[in-house]
Amino acid sequence: MACAATARVVALWCPDWPAIAAAATADLAPTEPVAVLSGNRVTACSATARAEGVRRGLRRREAQGRCPALHVFAADADRDARLFEPVTAAVDAAAPGVEVLRPGLLVLAASGVSRYFGSEEAAAERLVDEVAAVGVECQVGVADELSVAVIAARRGTLVPPGGGAGFLAPLPVAELAAEPALAAPERGDLVGLLRRLGLRTVGDFAALPPVSVASRFGTDAVLAHRSARGEPERPPSPRRLPPDLAVELRPDPPIERVDAAAFAARALAQRLHTQLAAAAVACTRLLVHASTGNGEHLSRTWRCAEPLTPEATADRVRWQLDGWLSGRSESRPTAGIEVLRLEPVEVVTAGALQLGLWGGVGAEDERARRALVRVQGLLGGDAVQVGVLSGGRGPGERVTLLPLGDELVPAADPAAPWPGRLPEPAPSAVLAGRPAVTLEDAAGVAVWVTERGSFSSDPALLRWGRRSWRLRGRAGPWLLDERWWDPAQSRRSARAQVLLDEPKALLLIFVGGQWRVEGVYE
Structure with a gap:
């Protein structure tokens, strides 16, 4: 692919910048193991910590178990940006026109620096030296497109003109979501979907026809596909607006x-x-x-x-x-x-840009996220949890609660077949405690579920604590015999729906010889 020299981009990447900035604030030696946490999970760590087995996504306790000497710091975007300014200033002094993508990553047009220093290789060496002079290590990548240059910087590679697609082709498809400064938040979901479709490398994704990608995926997928194909992007310094x-x-x-x-x-x-x-x-x-x-x-x-x-x-x-x-x-x-x-x-x-209900732009969600992260920092990582749709037969089983900030992985695949799953509609509220209730027939005799999966008698009354309701209707019961082949884990239960003599219906489950309320239909 032909590409004009003016479109080339230089990307400069400082590995593990949040950990480097945290260590610098505490005056730690570069050889000390350091990890930065957000929501009780490791979000960045130093090379020394990685050598001890620390990885992104680990919980704090597990990370410290692998590396007892680990220095732990809370994530702080202000600290990262403040300490990155000397690096940016050093690069800007040698090659004006720097643009910051995030603390730890910046880009500039390659045409000027390559002409000034004689070649792209000489420019890359000079920029590395300028950053080293302020006590920071970095890697430089050069390519025709911005996203390719950033990926190249993570490998310290100068991609030849027109070679972007060939450079990306053998890389894992996860590389398209590796840099959050260039990818939408939903890029991780796209990568997971591509893997499930059998597209393991960037080249596999690039081989898809653009029309098929545009018709089956969202806007961000189209942008990711363009990057995977090495198609031209806008250079870092286009004409300014009025x-x-x-x-x-x-x-x-x-x-x-x-x-x-x-x-x-x-x-x-x-x-x-x-x-x-x-x-x-x-x-x-x-x-x-x-x-x-x-x-x-x-x-x-x-x-x-x-x-x-x-x-x-x-x-x-x-x-x-x-x-x-x-x-x-x-x-x-x-x-x-x-x-x-x-x-x-x-x-x-x-x-x-999605506008908020009152004209704001993402303000409500951002304020809520920050407040929840603060609560999580005060009370612990498990204090704030979010629900993820999971697989299961009952409504409670179909919700997996995970700490805020964790990877949203359900306990069971919601797309898998679930014979015996409760039919729609689902209850409007699921009761975690499953309070016990009693079903009685017209004569006041307790009603249960027989071995054949039917009511022992016709239910007419429901008692819940000190209150009781007449039944206006019912459905079920539906017998559920799970893992019958494993005596140690087998479970036999039955569900039924009852309509009370007020505008409310309940989902009941009969397990262990006791009726319990599993959900409420409003």
């Missing part, structure tokens, strides 16, 4: 502290998204520019795979101001910031 969408803040007094920067970031982010909403667009690349009282001008571009929400915009502005004001790089301002300007560099139609 300045009418930009917003500006002149704080009084000038910003000198991080807390003041956070307040300014929130206010300016809301103003920016008001402007964008009025223009029916959403921002995917954002330029943050600051001017100080001594005439200094600082700027940095942030790129996102998904359109920025007001909260995501405020986070990136706060991270950038924190990085400048903390003084960890040579670009620290010598006076307070008197002008703060946000300018959209690249936008998409507003349809790419």
Whole structure:
């Protein structure tokens, strides 16, 4: 595939950046094992920790069991961004035009640096040296497309022009979701689906016809397919938009502290998204520019795979101001910031960004997620759980509860056949405790389920604690004889539905000689 030199992209990746930043904050030696946790799960770890068996996704206790000397830190996006600013500044000094995808990963156009340093190989070596000068290790990748360059950086590879598809073809399909800065949140689900379809490598996925992918999958799958095929993408620095969408803040007094920067970031982010909403667009690349009282001008571009929400915009502005004001790089301002300007560099139609019920953009979900993560940090990883559709015959069995942040893997495959499964509709509420009740016939005699799977007599009354209801109707019972071939695990039960003399119906289960309420139909 022919590709113009100007479209080439350089990606610079710092491995295990959250762990590196956490270790630097605690003044730990680079050889110390470090892990960063979110929701009681390891999200990043150092190479030393991996050598001891620590892996992403492990629970804290298991990680510490494998490596007793492990230093554990909580995830902190502000810390990661603040400590990455010196790296960004060092690269920007050698090759202007840097764009930050996330702390630990940045990109720039290859055309300028390759001409300045003589070749792409020489440019890559120079950038590695510049980053090493600030005490950080990195890897560089070069390719025709942004996503291919990022994957190449994770392997320290310079992909020849037109070789993107060939480079990706033998890689596992999971590589398409390995970098969250370039993939939508649902990319992991796509990878799981492709594996189940037997598409194990990127080349297998790329071999599918584009029309078939577009007709059977979502928008993100189409983008992933384009990346897998090595098709051209937009370079990191296209033509800028007119300045009418930009917003500006002149704080009084000038910003000198991080807390003041956070307040300014929130206010300016809301103003920016008001402007964008009025223009029916959403921002995917954002330029943050600051001017100080001594005439200094600082700027940095942030790129996102998904359109920025007001909260995501405020986070990136706060991270950038924190990085400048903390003084960890040579670009620290010598006076307070008197002008703060946000300018959209690249936008998409507003349809790419889901609006909230009251016009917000993902605000309610993001605030709820942060609140739940905070509760989880205070009470433990298992204190906040989310439900996942699972396989089973009863409504309670079809819900798997997992700690927030864990991989959403059900206990049983919901797509598998489940003979004897309760027919639709499902109860509106499932009672975890299964409170005991009594069924009686018209003569007040207890009703049970016989060996043949029928009522011992016609039920007419249900007693639940001190209350009782007349039955207006019933269905069942349905006998369920599970694992009859294994005496140790066999279970015999029966379910029935009863309609009470008020607008309510119950799902009952007869197990161990006792009727219990399993669900409520409202």
